[in-house]
Amino acid sequence: MSRCAAAVTHSGMTTARRLPPLCSIAAICALGGSALLMTGCSSTSTGSSVAEAAAASPTSTASPSPHQSLTQDQTQRRDLLSKTKVTWDQAAGTAVKEVSGGKLIAIELKGVSGKAKSSPTGTPSVATPNPAPAAGAPEWQTKVATADGTVHWVEVDAATGKVFRSQTEPDQDTDDRKKIADRLRKATQTPAQAAKVATDKTKGKVTAVNLDEKDDKPVWSVDVVSTDNWTKTTYDIDAAKGTVVREHTDND
Numbered sequence: 504m505s506r507c508a509a510a511v512t513h514s515g516m517t518t519a520r521r522l523p524p525l526c527s528i529a530a531i532c533a534l535g536g537s538a539l540l541m542t543g544c545s546s547t548s549t550g551s552s553v554a555e556a557a558a559a560s561p562t563s564t565a566s567p568s569p570h571q572s573l574t575q576d577q578t579q580r581r582d583l584l585s586k587t588k589v590t591w592d593q594a595a596g597t598a599v600k601e602v603s604g605g606k607l608i609a610i611e612l613k614g615v616s617g618k619a620k621s622s623p624t625g626t627p628s629v630a631t632p633n634p635a636p637a638a639g640a641p642e643w644q645t646k647v648a649t650a651d652g653t654v655h656w657v658e659v660d661a662a663t664g665k666v667f668r669s670q671t672e673p674d675q676d677t678d679d680r681k682k683i684a685d686r687l688r689k690a691t692q693t694p695a696q697a698a699k700v701a702t703d704k705t706k707g708k709v710t711a712v713n714l715d716e717k718d719d720k721p722v723w724s725v726d727v728v729s730t731d732n733w734t735k736t737t738y739d740i741d742a743a744k745g746t747v748v749r750e751h752t753d754n755d
Contacts, residue, residue, distance in 0.1 A: 576755045577733035583612055584708055584728065587641045589664040591709045592695060594643035598657035601669050605647035605655060606687055607694050611711040611726075612661060614639045633665040646672075648687060652680030686714055686721045690742035697723030700745055701738040705729060714742065722748060 573581065595607045617638040636642060641661035648654050654672035659665070694712045702709065704727075711726035721742035728735050739749035 573733060574755050576735075576753070579614075580710070580728050580733045580735065583614060583641045583661075584710070584730070587612060587661040589643065589659065589661050591643065591698070591712065593664060594659040594661065595645060595694065595712075597659050597664060597666060598643070598645035598647050601657045601666055602647040602649065602655045604649050606649075607645065607712070608648045608654070608683065608687065608714040609644075609646035609712065610694075611644050611713070612641060613644050615642045633660065633663070633667045635667045636660050636662065642667075648683050650684060650687070652682065652684035652687070654680075654683060686716060686742075690714055690721045690723070692723065692740070692742050692745045694723060696745060697725050697738075697740045697742070700740050700747065701725035701727050701736075704738065704747070704750070705736045707736075710735070715739070717748065 591610055591612070595610050598610070599605050599607055615636045615638055643659040643661050645657045645659060646654050647657055652675075654675060656668070656670050656672060657666055658668040660667055694714075698709050698712055707727040707729040709725060710728050711724070713724045715722050715724050717739060722739045723742050725738045725740060726735055727738070735753040737749075737751045737753070738747055740746065741748050
């Protein structure tokens with residue numbers, strides 16, 4: 504009889520009942536143990552993977568709002584500049600051509616007033632007047648002066664680059680003209696040179712250039728609007744030396 508069989512005596516009879524072979528039991532036990540080990544390893548491995556993934560995943564943080572809150576002035580600057588297709592220097596060039604022998608003394612980006620008309624008053628435009636832009640549309644308001652100090656207002660559509668109104672300053676007297684002529688003589692730096700000094704310091708769009716006077720010296724006052732946050736920085740630049748004498752940022 505096999506080693507894996509046992510002899511059983513019952514009612515005087517000897518019967519042989521086979522028990523599972525020891526080798527099978529051993530194999531089953533081995534398989535069971537392996538399964539337990541594999542389950543344990545799998546659990547450990549899975550736990551480790553989750554732990555590693557949790558460690559690798561950054562803690563979620565609240566994202567900043569994509570729309571920064573703007574002040575009323577910042578909103579107006581953004582809206583005007585978004586509609587402006589003609590740069591300040593292009594508009595300045597157009598305005599200067601409008602006045603024989605003239606030089607730019609001021610330019611500023613503004614919204615067209617509801618009273619704007621294409622029909623000029625005072626000295627008529629050299630060119631045929633173009634239709635005035637709609638109220639609120641961007642325009643370049645410029646002042647061009649001749650050598651004797653006579654000032655001409657020239658308004659340029661900031662979307663098309665066309666002049667829609669030109670006239671001589673009506674309220675100038677002899678002293679006013681003399682003062683302007685004096686500034687022009689002393690201002691050896693051009694508006695373009697002054698604007699470059701300003702934009703080298705603050706990246707953005709030039710929205711105004713104005714020949715002014717500080718402490719009896721001519722200065723170019725240049726406004727630069729940053730397109731990152733729509734704040735305006737004003738630089739006063741010595742019109743003879745080209746150096747910055749004052750800087751001011753308007754955060755409103």
